[in-house]
Amino acid sequence: MWDYSEKVKEHFxxxxxxxxxxxxxxxxxxxxxxxxxxxRLMLKVEPETDIILDAHFQTFGCGSAIASSSALTxxxxxxxxxxxxxxxxxxxxxxxDGLPPEKMHCSVMGREALQAAVANYRGEVWSDDHEEGALVxxxxxxxxxxxxxxxxxxxxxxxxxxxxxxxxxxxxxxxxEGIEEILVKVMTERGESFKPGTPAKEEAxxxxxxxxxxxxxxxxxxxxxRPQLKRDxxxxxxxxxxxxxxxxxxxxxCAGCQMEALTLQGIQQKLxxxxxxxxxxxxxxxxxxSRATCHP
Amino acid sequence: xxxxxxxxxATTRVDEAVVEAMLPYFTEQFGNPSSMHSFGNKVxxxxxxxxxxxxxxxxxxxxxxxxxxxCGTESDSTALISAxxxxxxxxxxxxxxxxxxxxxxxxxxxxxEGYKVHLLKVDGKGRLDLDEYKKLLTDQVAVVxxxxxxxxxGTFFPVVEMAELANAAGAMFHTDAVQAVGKVPLNLxxxxxxxxxxxxxxxxxxxGIGVLYLKRGTRFxxxxxxxxxxxxxxxxxxxxxxxxGLGKAAExxxxxxxxENTEVARLRDKLEAGILAKVPRSFVTGDPTNRLPxxxxxxxxxxxxxxxxxxxxxxxxxxxxxxxxxSGSLEPSHVMRAMGIPYTAAxxxxxxxxxxxxxxxxxDRVIAVVPEIIAQLRKLSPYWEGDAPKxxxxxxxxPTYA
Numbered sequence: 226m227w228d229y230s231e232k233v234k235e236h237f238x239x240x241x242x243x244x245x246x247x248x249x250x251x252x253x254x255x256x257x258x259x260x261x262x263x264x265r266l267m268l269k270v271e272p273e274t275d276i277i278l279d280a281h282f283q284t285f286g287c288g289s290a291i292a293s294s295s296a297l298t299x300x301x302x303x304x305x306x307x308x309x310x311x312x313x314x315x316x317x318x319x320x321x322d323g324l325p326p327e328k329m330h331c332s333v334m335g336r337e338a339l340q341a342a343v344a345n346y347r348g349e350v351w352s353d354d355h356e357e358g359a360l361v362x363x364x365x366x367x368x369x370x371x372x373x374x375x376x377x378x379x380x381x382x383x384x385x386x387x388x389x390x391x392x393x394x395x396x397x398x399x400x401x402e403g404i405e406e407i408l409v410k411v412m413t414e415r416g417e418s419f420k421p422g423t424p425a426k427e428e429a430x431x432x433x434x435x436x437x438x439x440x441x442x443x444x445x446x447x448x449x450x451r452p453q454l455k456r457d458x459x460x461x462x463x464x465x466x467x468x469x470x471x472x473x474x475x476x477x478x479c480a481g482c483q484m485e486a487l488t489l490q491g492i493q494q495k496l497x498x499x500x501x502x503x504x505x506x507x508x509x510x511x512x513x514x515s516r517a518t519c520h521p
Numbered sequence: 522x523x524x525x526x527x528x529x530x531a532t533t534r535v536d537e538a539v540v541e542a543m544l545p546y547f548t549e550q551f552g553n554p555s556s557m558h559s560f561g562n563k564v565x566x567x568x569x570x571x572x573x574x575x576x577x578x579x580x581x582x583x584x585x586x587x588x589x590x591x592c593g594t595e596s597d598s599t600a601l602i603s604a605x606x607x608x609x610x611x612x613x614x615x616x617x618x619x620x621x622x623x624x625x626x627x628x629x630x631x632x633x634e635g636y637k638v639h640l641l642k643v644d645g646k647g648r649l650d651l652d653e654y655k656k657l658l659t660d661q662v663a664v665v666x667x668x669x670x671x672x673x674x675g676t677f678f679p680v681v682e683m684a685e686l687a688n689a690a691g692a693m694f695h696t697d698a699v700q701a702v703g704k705v706p707l708n709l710x711x712x713x714x715x716x717x718x719x720x721x722x723x724x725x726x727x728x729g730i731g732v733l734y735l736k737r738g739t740r741f742x743x744x745x746x747x748x749x750x751x752x753x754x755x756x757x758x759x760x761x762x763x764x765x766g767l768g769k770a771a772e773x774x775x776x777x778x779x780x781e782n783t784e785v786a787r788l789r790d791k792l793e794a795g796i797l798a799k800v801p802r803s804f805v806t807g808d809p810t811n812r813l814p815x816x817x818x819x820x821x822x823x824x825x826x827x828x829x830x831x832x833x834x835x836x837x838x839x840x841x842x843x844x845x846x847x848s849g850s851l852e853p854s855h856v857m858r859a860m861g862i863p864y865t866a867a868x869x870x871x872x873x874x875x876x877x878x879x880x881x882x883x884x885d886r887v888i889a890v891v892p893e894i895i896a897q898l899r900k901l902s903p904y905w906e907g908d909a910p911k912x913x914x915x916x917x918x919x920p921t922y923a
Binding site: 234237238240243244254255256257258259260261262263264265282283284285286287288290291 | 823824825826827828831832835844845852853864865868900901902903904918919920
């Protein structure tokens with residue numbers, strides 16, 4: 226059984242804005258019936274202001290697809306089209322207090338339906354270049370297509386390379402056999418043979434970033450997240466950076482919160498996107514100690 | 522736990538009499554059956570009894586044909602790998618497209634190691650084409666592995682007949698019978714089946730215990746080597762508690778065999794007819810005239826199975842689905858796809874599997890609840906309008922691939 230958050234369950238059991246929207250002037254149909262998820266998003270946009278007056282959905286899909294659709298309609302109502310387009314799939318997942326890695330594609334589908342509906346309203350043609358493969362790395366929700374494309378584009382030849390470029394395999398490491406299989410396939414195509422133990426390519430560090438710049442960048446990302454945490458009565462503090470490990474202190478309500486692991490996962494994701502490298506975020510002992518006192 | 526458990530093909534509850542039979546072997550009778558002292562001796566005798574109980578359920582000729590393993594998957598792997606190792610000159614395997622992953626994933630792996638795997642196709646009702654099978658049976662085939670009953674639809678394969686054909690061609694025959702054992706009367710001594718896999722937890726014994734039936738005289742190479750347990754064919758200290766439990770469960774399954782095939786079948790038929798009568802655009806998958814007595818697999822068109830299961834769960838009803846989403850994969854059940862069930866229905870398949878503990882009241886309750894759930898989800902479906910699918914549903918809603 227999936228570990229769905231209460232918010233996901235609530236939006237699934239009582240979906241908001243479900244059904245046909247009469248007088249819709251922007252409609253986006255996306256999804257793939259073969260993988261069992263498809264969504265029609267209907268918008269009623271006020272032409273003078275570009276404000277989304279109403280949004281409805283119809284979804285063929287699982288619990289999280291229906292919940293993501295419902296959440297999306299709630300999030301974009303009252304926004305202008307340009308504001309609405311800033312809603313990312315991660316925002317949809319965050320709104321639902323997170324989705325299991327296998328289900329992140331449901332939030333991606335929501336985001337794409339939004340793009341498609343806006344394009345439809347504006348009379349543009351929306352084309353989608355995103356192809357989805359079988360999920361390989363469950364820790365970071367990386368699929369086979371992305372791994373294969375990345376190996377091909379960057380001439381990668383080791384599992385470590387793949388982890389550096391895509392994050393896949395950087396967590397529990399149980400998908401390394403799967404990553405090796407993709408490496409074998411792509412390397413055979415380019416006439417090489419896969420050798421386990423091949424050293425990784427030179428560290429895929431962002432070009433020219435000094436340690437200081439890197440730490441500043443990390444601070445910027447944390448600063449951007451901070452208001453969200455503060456809203457829930459918590460905070461985060463950067464303690465140290467050691468290579469690819471970033472030590473933080475979870476403070477206030479965040480420390481020992483049941484959602485802490487999920488929050489950290491989200492922050493790690495944002496940091497990796499910004500730094501363009503694989504990093505690991507570790508809550509420090511101080512945080513762990515305060516947790517111990519909170520929950521004896 | 523309160524609730525209606527109609528997911529007995531996934532696993533079953535351990536019968537209380539089975540638990541009772543097991544309990545002394547955790548504490549008083551904890552000895553190692555290999556030991557010389559009386560602590561071990563009594564356990565050895567209990568295992569002997571369990572072996573005979575399983576022998577009787579399977580209709581095996583000798584009790585030494587029963588090898589206790591840790592699960593159905595171990596039995597499957599042992600059988601196939603043994604057949605290949607024992608006949609190195611034969612490099613081919615025949616199996617079906619609708620096997621359990623315990624066989625299919627293993628075969629995919631064996632293919633990478635250089636073996637040739639033939640997958641027999643099924644028709645719209647999940648039936649095999651025996652002519653296709655006969656053509657593939659050459660002197661290159663080491664082993665044929667065909668399930669006795671399909672776990673999703675319950676459909677039977679003609680394994681007794683197929684074993685005869687394999688035997689005539691000099692190939693070994695294995696059947697994954699984890700769904701059939703305990704529900705179908707077996708008499709293996711009168712068949713040409715060389716190997717058969719059993720899983721304890723499918724017949725009210727605990728999880729973590731299985732059996733490989735190995736017909737006397739079948740050439741064999743163990744998967745696990747080590748001690749002399751199971752006559753050197755499966756090393757490792759016996760899981761004596763669970764073996765005792767499986768023995769008791771086998772005895773009880775034999776006693777309940779008639780009930781399974783009359784009363785459980787009647788309840789299943791009532792459930793199925795009740796749902797089909799009330800839910801438009803729903804149909805039974807597999808071959809309803811030739812299947813397990815406890816299984817009904819129903820496709821509900823234009824909605825998705827995980828959503829159905831979540832709503833059923835809200836009403837305390839447990840079932841399972843062939844949708845992609847329930848497994849986290851990108852494709853719906855390979856069994857549904859092999860039968861050519863369209864995507865719009867394959868994702869909406871729900872399997873109800875009953876047991877001898879299922880009651881009439883439970884069946885009535887499910888019949889009452891399911892139509893509401895289906896209607897509720899169809900209201901959300903872009904393929905649906907009012908109380909019927911849209912005209913030409915797949916044209917009315919044809920999303921771009923994302």
